[in-house]
Amino acid sequence: xxxxxxxxxxxxxxxxxxxxxxxxxxxxxxxxxxxxxxxxxxxxxxxxxxxxxxxxxxxxxxxxxxxxxxxxxxxxxxxxxxxxxxxxxxxxxxxxxxxxxxxxxxxxxxxxxxxxx
Amino acid sequence: xxxxxxxxxxxxxxxxxxxxxxxxxxxxxxxxxxxxxxxxxxxxxxxxxxxxxxxxxxxxxxxxxxxxxxxxxxxxxxxxxxxxxxxxxxxxxxxxxxxxxxxxxxxxxxxx
Numbered sequence: 464x465x466x467x468x469x470x471x472x473x474x475x476x477x478x479x480x481x482x483x484x485x486x487x488x489x490x491x492x493x494x495x496x497x498x499x500x501x502x503x504x505x506x507x508x509x510x511x512x513x514x515x516x517x518x519x520x521x522x523x524x525x526x527x528x529x530x531x532x533x534x535x536x537x538x539x540x541x542x543x544x545x546x547x548x549x550x551x552x553x554x555x556x557x558x559x560x561x562x563x564x565x566x567x568x569x570x571x572x573x574x575x576x577x578x579x580x
Numbered sequence: 581x582x583x584x585x586x587x588x589x590x591x592x593x594x595x596x597x598x599x600x601x602x603x604x605x606x607x608x609x610x611x612x613x614x615x616x617x618x619x620x621x622x623x624x625x626x627x628x629x630x631x632x633x634x635x636x637x638x639x640x641x642x643x644x645x646x647x648x649x650x651x652x653x654x655x656x657x658x659x660x661x662x663x664x665x666x667x668x669x670x671x672x673x674x675x676x677x678x679x680x681x682x683x684x685x686x687x688x689x690x691x692x
Contacts (some may be wrong), residue, residue: 505668505682506624519678553623561612561672561680568614569680571623 467572475578484575486537486554494560495537498553544579586683599656603669612672613652617665659690
């Protein structure tokens with residue numbers, strides 16, 4: 464089973480709203496990721512968690528705040544977003560972090576389509 | 581030079597033919613290579629991964645890796661209209677361990 468679930472599927476929010484995206488996996492994976500994807504572009508890495516600790520922050524604006532409450536869950540808290548933040552937000556997980564002598568395959572969830580008005 | 585390069589396409593292939601998708605990468609120390617398929621409006625789906633030089637086959641898909649020439653390719657045999665999608669090449673770069681670097685994707689269209 465390689466399932467990663469994400470909720471909600473769609474989200475419309477105003478620039479003053481606070482909302483959260485949720486991601487869950489039950490594969491025992493210890494690395495989890497948030498990506499942002501704009502139309503006709505590849506996924507763009509935002510955050511990486513390894514063993515529930517933030518490992519990589521790709522200089523993401525503070526209006527995006529990640530949280531990893533436990534090894535199966537990953538949240539992305541959103542506040543004061545801009546219209547240009549509208550995109551598909553993807554969660555992914557892998558058994559562990561990709562390493563220099565090998566890598567662990569990343570499996571993506573279905574994504575949350577976010578529209579900021 | 582981009583770290584991972586793909587021809588954006590569209591690549592048009594007749595149904596039943598072999599579709600050949602190519603990807604080059606700049607970091608000679610890269611170890612791990614992935615192919616994802618992405619339908620419009622959907623998330624990427626992992627279809628192949630390859631870590632060693634040579635060919636790796638899975639059903640109609642074959643991934644080929646040539647580390648000396650720094651390219652990785654994906655062959656799709658007996659192409660079907662359902663194979664029409666964007667194919668993303670992804671590489672774990674030696675200099676960017678812990679991150680997968682994606683190419684910009686090749687749009688494949690299978691014509692009936």
